[in-house]
Amino acid sequence: MCVGLSARVVGIKDGMALVDASGAKREVSAELLDELEPGDYVMVHAGVAIAKINGDDESETEDIIGLL
Numbered sequence: 001m002c003v004g005l006s007a008r009v010v011g012i013k014d015g016m017a018l019v020d021a022s023g024a025k026r027e028v029s030a031e032l033l034d035e036l037e038p039g040d041y042v043m044v045h046a047g048v049a050i051a052k053i054n055g056d057d058e059s060e061t062e063d064i065i066g067l068l
Contacts, residue, residue, distance in 0.1 A: 004043040006053060011038055017049055 007019035007028075017030035019042065029048045030036050041053035 004045040004050065006041055007044050007049075009036060009038050009040045009042060009049075012036055017042070019044060019049070 005021050007021035009017050010020050010025065011018040012030055015029065015031050016027050017036060018025060018027055028044050033049055033052055036052065042049040043051040043053060
């Protein structure tokens with residue numbers, strides 16, 4: 001089983017993205033995703049942003065993170 005973590009992109013530089021997951025910030029590879037911008041939400045697995053989360057998912061993610 002794989003576990004992914006949703007996180008908000010804070011910044012991008014040289015193929016790496018600084019992400020914030022409920023206050024924990026870390027750098028992850030952003031090489032797999034095109035057109036990633038600060039403020040976007042991504043799914044992170046094993047230090048790699050593997051998918052961009054769409055607008056509907058962003059609202060749900062914010063609601064869930066707000067409950068934690």
